[in-house]
Amino acid sequence: MEQGETIKESVVREYWEETGLELVDPKLMGAFTFLIKEQDELIQEWMMFTFMCHHTEGSLVEECDEGELEWVHMNEVLTKPMAEGDRHIYSHVLTDKHMMYGKFTYTSDYQLIDYSLDRANS
Secondary structure, eight states: OOTTOOHHHHHHHHHHHHHSEEEESOEEEEEEEEEEEETTEEEEEEEEEEEEOSEEEEOOOSOOTTOOOOOOOGGGGGGSOOOHHHHHHHHHHHHOOSOEEEEEEEETTOOEEEEEEEEOOO
């Protein structure tokens, strides 16, 4: 996030910078805490906010500094390689319309140790 940005402004800007597409009405679907631990010592902690958006405007860029972009059908998302915790996040976003809160704890080599999820009811 840039200084002074809201999380929504940040996702719109980041998505545009990486794809050339402007998100139209992105919806916040998840707020997650990530912890990296070695034994019982906390090494790193960050937050991740997950949005869902069905409409974009603009033209897709040919190249991206962040890596190679790959567009797949929503039915194929969970077949792609990803961190174990991300599967829980994508499963929720692709099948549910409610907000979800969660915490994921990983080892320093990114093996999932534990997680908890809390689906909002409203």
